Amino acid sequence: xxxxxxxxxxxxxDSATTLAVARKEGYExxxxxxxxxxxxxxxxxxxxxxxxxxxxxxxxxLRLDLRxxxxxxxxxxxxxxxxxxxxxxxxxxxxxxxxxRNTIFLSHALAWAEVLGAQDIxxxxxxxxxSGYPDCRPEFIEAFERLAHLATRxxxxxxxxxxxxTPLITLSKAQIVARAHELGVDLSxxxxxxxxxxxxxxxxxxxxxxxxxxxxxxxxxxxxxxxAH
Amino acid sequence: xxxxxxxxxxxxxDSATTLAVARKEGYExxxxxxxxxxxxxxxxxxxxxxxxxxxxxxxxxLRLDLRxxxxxxxxxxxxxxxxxxxxxxxxxxxxxxxxxRNTIFLSHALAWAEVLGAQDIxxxxxxxxxSGYPDCRPEFIEAFERLAHLATRxxxxxxxxxxxxTPLITLSKAQIVARAHELGVDLSxxxxxxxxxxxxxxxxxxxxxxxxxxxxxxxxxxxxxxxAH
Numbered sequence: 001x002x003x004x005x006x007x008x009x010x011x012x013x014d015s016a017t018t019l020a021v022a023r024k025e026g027y028e029x030x031x032x033x034x035x036x037x038x039x040x041x042x043x044x045x046x047x048x049x050x051x052x053x054x055x056x057x058x059x060x061x062l063r064l065d066l067r068x069x070x071x072x073x074x075x076x077x078x079x080x081x082x083x084x085x086x087x088x089x090x091x092x093x094x095x096x097x098x099x100x101r102n103t104i105f106l107s108h109a110l111a112w113a114e115v116l117g118a119q120d121i122x123x124x125x126x127x128x129x130x131s132g133y134p135d136c137r138p139e140f141i142e143a144f145e146r147l148a149h150l151a152t153r154x155x156x157x158x159x160x161x162x163x164x165x166t167p168l169i170t171l172s173k174a175q176i177v178a179r180a181h182e183l184g185v186d187l188s189x190x191x192x193x194x195x196x197x198x199x200x201x202x203x204x205x206x207x208x209x210x211x212x213x214x215x216x217x218x219x220x221x222x223x224x225x226x227x228a229h
Numbered sequence: 230x231x232x233x234x235x236x237x238x239x240x241x242x243d244s245a246t247t248l249a250v251a252r253k254e255g256y257e258x259x260x261x262x263x264x265x266x267x268x269x270x271x272x273x274x275x276x277x278x279x280x281x282x283x284x285x286x287x288x289x290x291l292r293l294d295l296r297x298x299x300x301x302x303x304x305x306x307x308x309x310x311x312x313x314x315x316x317x318x319x320x321x322x323x324x325x326x327x328x329x330r331n332t333i334f335l336s337h338a339l340a341w342a343e344v345l346g347a348q349d350i351x352x353x354x355x356x357x358x359x360s361g362y363p364d365c366r367p368e369f370i371e372a373f374e375r376l377a378h379l380a381t382r383x384x385x386x387x388x389x390x391x392x393x394x395t396p397l398i399t400l401s402k403a404q405i406v407a408r409a410h411e412l413g414v415d416l417s418x419x420x421x422x423x424x425x426x427x428x429x430x431x432x433x434x435x436x437x438x439x440x441x442x443x444x445x446x447x448x449x450x451x452x453x454x455x456x457a458h
Contacts, residue, residue, distance in 0.1 A: 099340040
């Protein structure tokens with residue numbers, strides 16, 4: 001029987017859908033977000049609204065100093081690429097990659113899961129129509145799961161067998177949009193854009209906006225979030 | 230030829246000795262500490278002094294919200310055990326265990342190493358005369374090393390093969406004290422106590438103080454840090 005689960009929630013399309021899947025499967029969901037100095041802090045408001053609308057038990061936002069570490073267009077002075085082709089997006093690891101971000105996020109999720117007595121962690125990573133981030137691949141997730149048992153009291157004492165659930169891993173962006181729609185996710189609350197316009201609209205040109213647009217177009221649904229381009 | 234290395238530095242005996250070993254081996258050392266809401270924030274001053282005295286290139290202290298996660302005597306309302314026997318200290322995982330702490334610390338070290346172009350990370354874990362923390366064991370370190378390659382751009386693109394060095398892993402506390410002495414570490418700058426007295430002295434009764442005392446006694450050296458008991 002599903003019990004408690006920690007769900008990583010950025011406030012984007014993928015993590016909102018992941019939370020809806022976890023709820024549908026019957027988990028009591030503890031949503032976890034990070035204020036890590038990202039340009040698109042707008043997504044944190046979305047995370048809060050998504051957590052509430054999908055019935056998370058609680059929503060915790062932790063602060064991290066990733067800006068002090070740097071090395072990414074999302075936390076530093078490097079420009080966010082705009083208007084790239086889908087081929088370019090699919091080729092190689094982009095400058096929006098944040099060093100070790102998912103390792104850091106999952107480590108905190110693991111800590112919280114252990115304190116909550118939860119053995120399930122959900123993360124909305126996917127590899128099709130994705131940004132090519134190394135820490136979104138199944139082999140990374142498996143290695144983290146293995147680490148989780150060795151890292152914790154709950155793993156060592158055998159009271160918990162941590163599982164990292166990736167319900168979207170093999171879905172295209174269009175399939176994610178369709179799944180979200182089917183599960184009744186209010187997609188107007190989600191936020192994907194890496195660098196919003198001064199007027200608050202999504203830019204429509206960063207990799208994340210372009211992947212989102214492709215997903216909605218292929219799913220033949222209208223995106224309720226307005227975009228400048 | 231050794232290049233840059235990230236060295237996790239708590240300000241305690243073990244991490245100070247580890248930094249001295251890394252310097253001795255010729256690494257350019259980037260020291261990393263965490264202000265994670267620990268009771269013994271006194272150790273952060275020690276970390277700064279130790280980093281300077283041992284010639285670290287720089288010393289970065291990152292803030293973490295581990296108090297919001299809880300689950301440990303070091304970050305929450307659970308009492309720190311005092312006056313336990315060495316048998317009791319060696320048996321099982323104590324309440325001072327902080328869920329997933331070394332996973333969180335190493336994840337940040339990995340992020341910083343990637344940004345610095347470093348492939349070496351040093352951590353002062355050891356298993357003899359230790360507190361029984363699961364995330365100090367060699368199997369945990371190996372699992373983290375494996376994860377590091379899968380998690381990062383540097384690992385995937387083959388530009389870096391991350392190594393996690395644990396120069397103290399098989400040493401007793403007495404051997405660590407002796408090694409520190411031999412390397413000229415100023416042990417008066419280090420701090421081990423989990424819960425300092427109101428007058429600023431080490432308590433002398435927490436597990437960390439007791440292990441330190443045992444180490445100095447067996448190494449036949451006097452501890453320059455004053456202790457209340």
